């Protein structure tokens with residue numbers, strides 16, 4: 001109830017400033033309310049301390065990290081009908097596809113940055129090597145009786161967390177709860193969320209997924225491309241709004257996002273909004289523009305999110321994943337490692353044949369070898385005799401799959 005009141009006040013305040021027509025994210029109000037809870041506050045501060053520690057250690061290395069992080073997803077349509085299961089499962093998958101593209105930097109509209117970037121010298125787009133997968137195995141007991149082993153972790157009509165914003169049954173998952181929210185609020189997330197605590201992102205029914213939607217869950221323009229969930233996930237991974245708390249003196253703790261005072265709505269032309277003497281990076285996922293007009297994270301944001309993922313990575317329970325692309329990682333072998341002049345990659349998995357790419361990166365992130373898996377073979381030999389001794393990252397990727405292994409080249 002506190003959260004409702006805080007939100008209404010925030011909404012009125014925002015309204016007086018002329019932003020009533022634009023996207024409203026409930027994260028700031030939610031965090032303000034949650035921080036009054038001493039237990040939540042203590043846990044939040046402990047996690048942030050851990051994050052700051054990691055930030056110091058990792059400052060130089062996170063952007064070169066090439067290990068894919070697999071994130072098990074569960075989606076909860078609290079007010080859905082079981083009769084709509086097929087539609088709601090497809091909608092959940094559609095949203096997960098949007099998230100994978102947006103965070104991996106494979107979203108088609110990122111190409112707009114080619115032109116837009118001329119307004120923002122020195123800013124580069126960032127991407128994370130992560131993959132969201134809807135869980136299909138070992139579903140928790142005593143939740144939705146309609147969950148079937150081998151099928152998607154999508155609950156329908158389950159009273160998630162008893163109306164609270166966490167549910168211990170769903171600890172270890174990246175949870176998305178879809179339910180009715182106060183009018184005007186699109187969604188909210190804890191800032192720096194905890195999968196172990198069964199935390200969740202909460203979305204209003206009209207702002208989850210893209211496309212035609214399902215009964216009672218139809219995405220509403222101009223926030224109908226699933227980008228609100230991308231934005232809220234940014235918060236879960238410890239990204240603030242690009243304006244921080246507001247005012248030119250307030251920071252979002254990301255070096256390469258221009259310092260600005262507040263959000264922008266609608267669909268502004270790149271470089272057309274100036275605040276604090278800077279061009280606002282309006283197309284950023286952590287701003288408030290329309291879904292069709294936000295399409296990027298910066299390198300600094302990707303680094304910060306990846307560092308936060310380093311704090312929570314072990315809290316995700318990957319035993320609930322069984323889909324082909326995840327299993328594939330377990331069914332190929334790379335040997336010898338350390339290697340001297342040759343590396344063998346052996347696989348019985350279909351996803352790796354069919355022209356999968358094989359790339360070797362050095363520790364500076366430069367590609368030093370670019371090869372293809374020969375579809376007629378079950379093993380592929382990679383010649384590394386021309387490479388110096390040292391540590392490399394071997395990335396194997398096909399259309400639906402990508403994984404990375406650390407390889408050492410050592411000669412006696």
Ligand SMILES: [Zn+2]
Nearest residue numbers: 025027231241
């Ligand atoms: Zn937000």
